[in-house]
Amino acid sequence: xSNLAVYRTGIRTNSAxxxxxxxxxxxxxxxxxxxxxxxxxxxxxxxxxxxxxxGLQNDRIPQSFPSAADATxxxxxxxxxxxxxxxEDLIELP
Amino acid sequence: xxxxxxxxxxDALRASNPLVNKLGRFVPLKxxxxxxxxxxxxxxxxxxxxxxLIAEGDKPDSVFLILEGWAFRYKxxxxxxxxxxxxxxxxxxxDIRIFMFEEMDHxxxxxxxxxxxxxxxxxxxxxxxxxxxxxxxxxxxTLVDESTxxxxxxxxxxxxxxxxxxxxxxxxxxxMSVVNLVDTSxxxxxxxxxxxxxxxxxxTSVHVNRSLQTLRxxxxxxTGQGKLTILDFERLxxxxxxxxxxxxxxxxxxxxxxxxxxxxPM
Numbered sequence: 001x002s003n004l005a006v007y008r009t010g011i012r013t014n015s016a017x018x019x020x021x022x023x024x025x026x027x028x029x030x031x032x033x034x035x036x037x038x039x040x041x042x043x044x045x046x047x048x049x050x051x052x053x054x055g056l057q058n059d060r061i062p063q064s065f066p067s068a069a070d071a072t073x074x075x076x077x078x079x080x081x082x083x084x085x086x087x088e089d090l091i092e093l094p
Numbered sequence: 095x096x097x098x099x100x101x102x103x104x105d106a107l108r109a110s111n112p113l114v115n116k117l118g119r120f121v122p123l124k125x126x127x128x129x130x131x132x133x134x135x136x137x138x139x140x141x142x143x144x145x146x147l148i149a150e151g152d153k154p155d156s157v158f159l160i161l162e163g164w165a166f167r168y169k170x171x172x173x174x175x176x177x178x179x180x181x182x183x184x185x186x187x188x189d190i191r192i193f194m195f196e197e198m199d200h201x202x203x204x205x206x207x208x209x210x211x212x213x214x215x216x217x218x219x220x221x222x223x224x225x226x227x228x229x230x231x232x233x234x235x236t237l238v239d240e241s242t243x244x245x246x247x248x249x250x251x252x253x254x255x256x257x258x259x260x261x262x263x264x265x266x267x268x269x270m271s272v273v274n275l276v277d278t279s280x281x282x283x284x285x286x287x288x289x290x291x292x293x294x295x296x297x298t299s300v301h302v303n304r305s306l307q308t309l310r311x312x313x314x315x316x317t318g319q320g321k322l323t324i325l326d327f328e329r330l331x332x333x334x335x336x337x338x339x340x341x342x343x344x345x346x347x348x349x350x351x352x353x354x355x356x357x358x359p360m
Contacts, residue, residue, distance in 0.1 A: 013304060014304065014308060015304050015307055015308075017300075017304070034300075036300065038303075038304070038307060040303050040304070040306065040307040040310075041300070041303055044300075044303075049298065049300045050298075051300075060173040060174060060175050061298075063289075063298070063299055063300070064300070
């Protein structure tokens with residue numbers, strides 16, 4: 001059983017990038033991912049980026065990922081965990 | 095290094111050399127000194143965006159002068175992360191005694207196609223020997239490069255995202271205007287991608303993008319086709335906390351002001 005947990009939440013970026021995911025490992029927040037929804041992102045629009053990471057010091061962060069699942073998989077790999085598979089039914093934080 | 099021959103090798107000589115405009119802000123130049131600086135530009139070559147003029151580890155044997163286009167100083171980590179430490183715009187020289195280094199500790203690349211003069215070390219030393227006022231003007235230019243680097247360090251380390259981008263834009267507008275490259279609508283060439291802005295300011299390109307969007311939506315700047323228009327310089331400068339003091343270009347040439355100051359009784 002993976003002890004990586006993923007929650008949906010809103011994020012205030014002062015742009016149309018309003019959807020975020022919180023990634024927790026062993027109950028501790030390690031990353032905030034954000035959906036690039038703003039028109040200003042051009043070709044990057046629709047992809048996911050790492051908004052912030054905590055406690056990871058190894059890899060250079062790719063600019064963006066094709067999907068939330070890809071972004072989550074990268075974080076999982078960075079913390080040495082199995083990829084998180086249940087991306088469909090994530091818990092939504094208030 | 096990709097190089098293209100110029101159609102007319104004397105182009106650069108006849109065209110006004112931006113180095114003359116720039117150095118004239120520091121030391122009032124005599125006609126023979128202006129001629130010597132124009133003469134420096136006689137062997138300009140066109141180089142393509144993306145190539146390095148010189149790379150970290152290379153042995154430098156000449157000084158580069160940018161006549162057209164933009165270059166940049168950078169250092170790279172093993173994982174490919176890059177920090178941009180300076181933009182060189184028309185009229186800028188890489189360090190005037192760069193050839194004194196055994197080997198380069200950083201790289202100088204091109205942000206746009208650029209017309210660049212490679213001045214051999216011997217010619218540069220000869221120029222400095224023959225024209226002490228040019229040497230002093232270049233010393234001023236070096237001092238300003240250093241103060242600009244300090245300002246960039248402050249930018250990377252302490253200002254917030256919006257301030258970082260705003261401050262950079264204010265500085266570039268002032269520097270480009272010194273070499274007459276800003277038109278009456280406050281528009282100038284800005285050959286930078288969001289990635290390059292990110293590597294300059296220590297932000298991600300997503301954060302650069304959001305800051306640019308905010309500046310555009312607030313009616314402060316317009317961007318497009320490799321150009322930047324500053325719609326409201328005063329407001330942008332206020333957001334950035336920008337003061338051009340560190341560029342030392344206000345009023346009469348700095349050397350005149352220095353002499354006047356030193357001549358006053360204590």
